[in-house]
Amino acid sequence: MAHDSIASRLSALRHQLPQGLELVAVSKFHPVERLMEAYQAGQRAFGESRAQELAAKAQQMPDDVRWHFIGHLQKNKVRQVVPHAAMIHSVDSVELLRLIGKESMRINRVSSVLLQVHVAQEQSKSGFLPEELASLAASGEFSGVTGVRVCGLMAMATFTDDMAVVDDEFARVEELFRHLKHGPMAGNDHFTQLSIGMSDDWRIAARHGATIVRIGTAIFGQREY
Numbered sequence: 001m002a003h004d005s006i007a008s009r010l011s012a013l014r015h016q017l018p019q020g021l022e023l024v025a026v027s028k029f030h031p032v033e034r035l036m037e038a039y040q041a042g043q044r045a046f047g048e049s050r051a052q053e054l055a056a057k058a059q060q061m062p063d064d065v066r067w068h069f070i071g072h073l074q075k076n077k078v079r080q081v082v083p084h085a086a087m088i089h090s091v092d093s094v095e096l097l098r099l100i101g102k103e104s105m106r107i108n109r110v111s112s113v114l115l116q117v118h119v120a121q122e123q124s125k126s127g128f129l130p131e132e133l134a135s136l137a138a139s140g141e142f143s144g145v146t147g148v149r150v151c152g153l154m155a156m157a158t159f160t161d162d163m164a165v166v167d168d169e170f171a172r173v174e175e176l177f178r179h180l181k182h183g184p185m186a187g188n189d190h191f192t193q194l195s196i197g198m199s200d201d202w203r204i205a206a207r208h209g210a211t212i213v214r215i216g217t218a219i220f221g222q223r224e225y
């Protein structure tokens with residue numbers, strides 16, 4: 001049915017998103033033909049969560065696609081991701097940041113990255129704890145790394161129907177973002193992006209200062225695992 005097409009879902013979403021909010025279409029587990037439908041409807045930013053899948057899709061999709069890597073990044077996959085990613089959202093350790101920087105320098109690039117914050121209740125989700133991130137930033141751990149541009153923060157809320165929990169978690173991320181931006185990261189003009197919000201909670205994220213939302217299901221439908 002026409003109203004179920006990727007193009008029409010995208011267009012409906014774009015009409016609802018506040019101005020200036022960047023939409024990353026999360027295409028993980030969907031075949032390239034589905035991504036091309038979104039591409040033909042004008043979408044250029046896509047999000048993938050696995051190194052191999054990103055590398056394979058980057059080969060098949062047009063060159064002007066901007067790939068966002070949003071999944072947990074293992075150290076041995078850095079080399080596979082860096083050449084393709086316009087932005088890596090999921091930096092969860094200083095060691096990983098350094099490794100991304102080193103690999104980027106090796107291929108003459110500077111990689112844009114976000115620091116992932118852990119605010120959700122699930123232990124399975126990764127990221128820096130907010131206090132940990134604040135103290136690492138205060139001691140300059142992120143500013144001295146070459147080959148990377150630290151562009152802001154990324155977070156996922158707890159997987160729950162209780163929107164008060166989500167609201168509270170996004171509020172904590174927003175507060176941390178402001179604190180860093182006007183405090184320890186004030187010298188970094190690139191530190192401007194807040195990547196929060198998915199299909200079910202992007203409206204809440206938008207109220208908490210999101211600049212990037214990562215939306216999959218609401219565009220492509222359910223993923224098949």
Ligand SMILES: *Cc1c(COP(=O)(O)O)cnc(C)c1O
Pocket residue numbers: 026028049070071156197198199200214215216217218
């Ligand atoms: C899968 C995923 C999304 C998209 O989730 P939807 O609920 O399908 O919109 C967003 N961010 C991350 C980090 C993801 O892994």
